[in-house]
Amino acid sequence: MNVHQIYTDSPLRNYNYIVELGNGEVAVVDPIYPKLVNEWLVENNRVLAVVLLSHGHHDHVAGVDELVQQHGAQIWGHKDSYKKIDRILEDGEKISTALGEMEVIETPGHTMDHLCFLFYESGKQVEIITMDTVFNAGIGNCKNGGNLDVFVETILDLNEKVEDQVILWPGHDYIENNLRFTLSIEPENEDAKELLEQVHKEGSVKFRTNFATERKVNLFLMTKDVEEIKKLRNKRDKW
Template sequence: MTAASALPGRPSGHAPQGRVTERAVSVLAPNASAMTLDGTNTWIVAEPDAGEAVVIDPGPLDEGHLRAVADAVTREERSVGLILLTHGHPDHAEGAVRFAELTGAPVRALDPALRLGDEGLSGGQVVTTGGLELRVVATPGHTSDSLSFHLPADGALLTGDTVLGRGTTIVAHPDGRLGAYLDSLRRLRSLTEGEDGAGTVLPGHGPVLADAQGAIDFYLAHRASRLAQVETAVERGARTPAEVVATVYADVDRALWPAAEYSVRAQLEYLRERGLLPGDGQEG
């Protein structure tokens, strides 16, 4: 399963290519689909005068894309000092080993199985490669190993699949859990507050969002609305995830229903754990 679900609800737009902020450059992977939107945004992040860059999510195992990322770093007279992964889905992480071979850089991730090198990665850490300050934020929910990165100098959040530039992400049940996801959204929301709060979302898929706070508020409201719709569907007799999807996502392209079912399973679990499902509330 890949990362995102282009379900309705957010404005359309084009994925970024090239320089987006003073420190962040995007290289778009050629893996566009209903699940990956325009493709995976691979991010190159570096201090303006630094000789080393950090690459976030090399993307799929596509030789042309990986070499394009390496070339983009070289053009700025830098080397790749570190590779970071937001999570382990193949559209973000499959190319990491090959990219490490091309660049000689270690790979850091929350999941030990994805690492190449001695160091792991977890929320609360600060990456300082090339003088960069990149704060690691634990954002489980989409997957259990999901991380985001706060780039305070640019007022930006690199969110992987936790917040997308278009559509809404799936909660990849059973690995992903809705309660954890809602907590992660609130954690990111807190980073947008105050005069120095992050204002921009640099997502793993889709266009850059210039209103980080508004985007996260939308996600929280969307999840609350979907939960209410799922609860109503169960009250009216839907018992399996497929039945709930057919009711709640009736206006969505059926090609996306299998992806929506992952989120519905997570929503049913969330409601059941809190005693909010009427009757037996069985998934089937």
């Protein structure tokens, strides 16, 4: 796999990700606590070459400066995500990884600088880091620098692009609450019921889904109606 997940146990239940770039070098996505990243690097005998940013919210960039100072890593991201970007990433750009390619996808809406990262192995889609665009059984909000009209178009486009087998790597562990929201709208959704039971049994941290599952339990991916997605997001904000 290209991607390794780190649960930070932060107040917002953030995830960080390590991306294998090859030759023992890795990128870390949206680091908060440098100590956790450094522990992972030592345990796995890897060198931090890149800090990769999905967007500029504080809970996604808090550890950037310290890691750059410690490792001399470059910062890659959207031009508006941080005070200094060494490599500005563009929509559709493809970057080589240890196992294939990573495609940069501009996904504005949660914030206007948000990026997602879609991974390919042998030309096949395998994983996507969506951070605060798509969560397990939900999507991000637009409360802090976002735009709902733009976000809906982003969600529709991403839902069209990403294939069923692709593993979802979100920015936060929100799956249990999101499934409860799904069931508040669709109380007879058996897939959501079964998944919630599985989460209760196995625990929510590091629980993994793919887009085939998401299209059965994530209300925002189950419709192509623009107004319906807006209504659902507004309901979720108040729920």
